[in-house]
Amino acid sequence: MSYSNFSSSELYLVKEEDLDRAAVERCLEGDSDAFGELIVRYQRPVFNTVLHMVGDAEDAREVCQQAFMKAFEHLASYDRDRKFFSWIYRVAVNESINWLKARRPHEELDESFEHPRANPAEEFEELEEWRHLHEAILELDPNYRAVVILRHFVHFSYDEIAEILKLAEKTVKSRLFTARSLLREALEARGHGHD
Amino acid sequence: MAMTDDDLVRQLEAVPLVESPDFRKAFMEDRRSRLSGQAGLPVLHFKRPLALGLAWAAAVVIVIGVGLWRAPQPQNTAATMAQSDFSVSQSGDRIFIKTNVKGDLEWDPARLSKVQTLPDGTVVFRRRPGAAGFTEIRLRVAGGEVLKTSIRVD
Numbered sequence: 001m002s003y004s005n006f007s008s009s010e011l012y013l014v015k016e017e018d019l020d021r022a023a024v025e026r027c028l029e030g031d032s033d034a035f036g037e038l039i040v041r042y043q044r045p046v047f048n049t050v051l052h053m054v055g056d057a058e059d060a061r062e063v064c065q066q067a068f069m070k071a072f073e074h075l076a077s078y079d080r081d082r083k084f085f086s087w088i089y090r091v092a093v094n095e096s097i098n099w100l101k102a103r104r105p106h107e108e109l110d111e112s113f114e115h116p117r118a119n120p121a122e123e124f125e126e127l128e129e130w131r132h133l134h135e136a137i138l139e140l141d142p143n144y145r146a147v148v149i150l151r152h153f154v155h156f157s158y159d160e161i162a163e164i165l166k167l168a169e170k171t172v173k174s175r176l177f178t179a180r181s182l183l184r185e186a187l188e189a190r191g192h193g194h195d
Numbered sequence: 196m197a198m199t200d201d202d203l204v205r206q207l208e209a210v211p212l213v214e215s216p217d218f219r220k221a222f223m224e225d226r227r228s229r230l231s232g233q234a235g236l237p238v239l240h241f242k243r244p245l246a247l248g249l250a251w252a253a254a255v256v257i258v259i260g261v262g263l264w265r266a267p268q269p270q271n272t273a274a275t276m277a278q279s280d281f282s283v284s285q286s287g288d289r290i291f292i293k294t295n296v297k298g299d300l301e302w303d304p305a306r307l308s309k310v311q312t313l314p315d316g317t318v319v320f321r322r323r324p325g326a327a328g329f330t331e332i333r334l335r336v337a338g339g340e341v342l343k344t345s346i347r348v349d
Contacts, residue, residue, distance in 0.1 A: 032226045039219040047215035061216050065286055068218050069225070102315070133206055152207035184198045187206075192198055 020084035027075055035072050042085060043068075045154045046092045052149045053096035055138040059103075067095040086163045089150070093164065097142045136186035144179035151176055221286045228285060283332075283344055288322040290346060298336040306330040306348050322348045 020041070026034035043064070050067065051060040071078075071091045078087050137145055150161045162169040282293040290307065292300065293316060300318055302309070306326040310319040320332075327349040334342040 033223075036219040036223055039222055043218045044212060044215040047218070048212045051213065062289075064215075065218060065221055068222055072222070130210060133210065148207065152204065153210060153212070155208075180200055180203055183207075184200070184203050187203070188198055 017083060017085075021080065024075065024078065024080060024084060027072075032072070035075070038084065038088070039068055042088055046088060049089065049149050049154055050092050050096050052134075052137060052153060053093065053142065053145060054099055055134070059099065063095050063099045064092065067092040070095065082163070086160060089154075089156075089164045090166070093146050093150075097146070100142050132187060132190045132192060133183075136183050136190070139186055140179055140182055144175055144182065147172055147175045148179045148183065225284065225286065283346060285346075290320040290322065290348075291317050292320065292332060292344075293317040294334050294342070296334070296336055298334045301333040301335060303330045307332075 020038065023034040023037050027038070046067070047060060047064050050064045051057060054060050054063055067088075071088055074091075078084070137148060140148065146165060147161060150156045150164060151158075156164065158169050158172050161167075161172045165172065167175075282291075282295075284291045289310065291313075294300075302320065306323055307320040307330060308323055310321045312318050328347070329345045330348050331343050331345050
């Protein structure tokens with residue numbers, strides 16, 4: 001997706017706020033289909049956020065699934081005066097950070113386990129042109145990683161990121177500045193530079 | 196030459212969004228399986244004498260039950276059984292089993308393959324391609340079977 005496409009997606013999010021509110025109301029009245037609508041609306045950007053946070057498509061699928069289930073189970077605690085999308089992203093980012101903290105260095109895998117290859121996300125991981133960038137992002141501390149992903153991959157504004165991560169806007173800017181410096185260093189170490 | 200911030204931003208913003216798996220489908224399947232577990236009880240209609248007989252039988256069971264409950268409980272596997280529990284959830288071809296006691300899980304390798312153990316102790320199984328019907332997963336503690344659960348795999 002190009003940058004211009006994503007701009008229209010931002011507009012889409014703004015337009016959908018009222019629909020989100022209505023879906024949440026219906027869901028709290030017992031209509032779980034309404035939560036399905038919310039999932040459809042946010043699954044792609046939320047999955048991409050989680051994918052870059054955890055760095056593996058299969059892990060991202062599980063973390064994202066858990067995030068949506070957790071959001072559904074805790075929907076009553078969501079403050080309806082705030083935007084739903086900032087809440088669902090917060091749940092997803094927190095779930096990703098918890099996953100990264102809890103992840104053991106090595107998972108014991110059954111010998112018969114075959115990593116599923118049907119997901120296009122795996123194809124993305126195999127694209128050479130993104131490999132170094134992807135690796136450099138995964139080297140960042142998850143708190144820095146989150147601001148880079150929310151700003152540059154899903155294109156949130158500083159104040160939206162501040163709301164999602166419950167940070168002051170100046171902290172978001174400062175983390176982003178540091179994160180980009182670290183990314184540049186990591187990419188330069190891999191031979192990337194200005195042509 | 197050093198990479199500028201603009202170069203980096205350009206690279207970052209050129210990264211495409213990938214397609215997402217269908218989380219709605221997994222969510223709706225999960226909701227349906229939970230709801231069917233609650234709503235599947237048959238409604239029975241009895242004639243009056245049969246209903247009275249059942250009420251007496253229930254009263255007798257309650258009296259015996261209270262007597263047994265008040266008797267001292269031996270510290271054995273039965274006590275563990277009362278406290279142990281399975282939590283089973285399913286997402287697509289993945290089955291997640293969490294138990295609240297430490298023990299050994301047993302399963303039918305022809306129908307399920309173990310994928311991994313998550314950090315919280317949840318064991319993830321994957322349905323084998325072509326598996327059908329029900330399969331059982333058993334929990335053993337100190338060699339004795341404590342719990343078992345039956346899971347549909349098709």
